[in-house]
Amino acid sequence: MSKGVKILIVEDDENLRFLVVHRLQAEGYEVLEAADGEIAEQTIMSAQPDIVLLDWMLPGKQGAEVCENVRKQGFENLVIMMTAKAQDVDKIDAYNFGASDYVTKPFNMDVLVAMLDSKVKFIVNKDTSEIHRFGSMEHHPNIHTLFRNGKKIELTILENRILLYFLRHPGKVINRDELMMVVWGYNSDVNTRTLDMHIVRLRKKIELNPDNPQLLQTVRGVGYRFNSSQTS
Template sequence: MNLILVIEDDPRIQRALQRQFAAEGYEVHVEGEGPSGLAACKSMRPAAVVLDLMLPGLSGRSVCKEIKAWSPDTPVIVLSAVTEVADKVLLLETGADDYMTKPFSPRELLARVQAAIRRTHRKVEAILQGFGDVSIDLTRMEIHKSGAPVALTAHEFKLLRYFLDNPGRVVARDELLNDVWGLSFHLTTRTVDNQILKLRQKLEPDPANPVFFRTVHGVGYKFVPGV
């Protein structure tokens, strides 16, 4: 699958990205509005999406959130002139995989898109997994604890998926930021701690005394499913 979906309303950027991706052998499809871009993503299932934040019809944030709710593993790389940290952190909650501010280098964007695709392909494909009284259907993106459904955000799901792919291994906070978030802007490791806390609250029998998502002091975390 080598289709790149570009959702961007600036004709100059559309042309630049078409040239850059086509030169590397990718098929490129361009949409200039939020609703049509979202529909194209669902019908075409691209390898990655390059998404502008400021779009007619539906904001880039809303498009990203809907894409990630529908397909958490589809890489989304966001373009925007917005540079405030608060906006970037807000974007993180939508599940974006990377972020570039305008003006940008098309070659650097290409490299980041390819890196995001590689991260996705490295994931271990599985249909059903689980631990304790938690059952996980990765295909349907459904999680149940003691038979009751559990709602996870896009990034909570990505973090859980990463732990499922790396059981028993001590994972540093910086590694989680790079491999799960994959974002180009600065985030502190406190971001990881907050997300781990949310996973514990939703999936641990006793969040105050975690047995599955364990802290390794001074390093990071370790997922121990077989307890």
């Protein structure tokens, strides 16, 4: 059954592209494909896919450049970077070129499908992009941006993932292992100190007083919870 969602796969590895295309078609997605950056850019602007799965390393134009260019031309739909190394995620953040999210290769096809399905729920159920409001803030996850009283605050991809997970599970105590799985993925080897460091950075962006957090609270010995009833 068709999901009514169009996905563009941009991948120069023919075998991997073939596998992803066929699996997503079997899942009911309308799938387009491109093997290099130039064609990808043209296809994104002409076909306006709902989701772009964009390889980080491409012949011609790199994925980062493609993403940055289409963002400048007004493309606002989801762009998910496919990267070979989890370490590259920090580079993705550093470039800050407008990717919505990322997945690390090699990826488990079931994990990829589950990730896309969770995003599609929000595309299909809402005419507009997913937006979360709390206190005086608005979170726009597709463009990993926060607005506080209309003022724009940029989030890195990892901060965006962490905040989005909390906003989708308000009030729930989330342990560190669950959070690391959601943020870095099933094949990740990050440690809890790395997670805690990202939480500290995120608090600086969302809390009025990061040293005494009212929104993103630590639950000692377990993990964290998001206190959505708290106004900021």
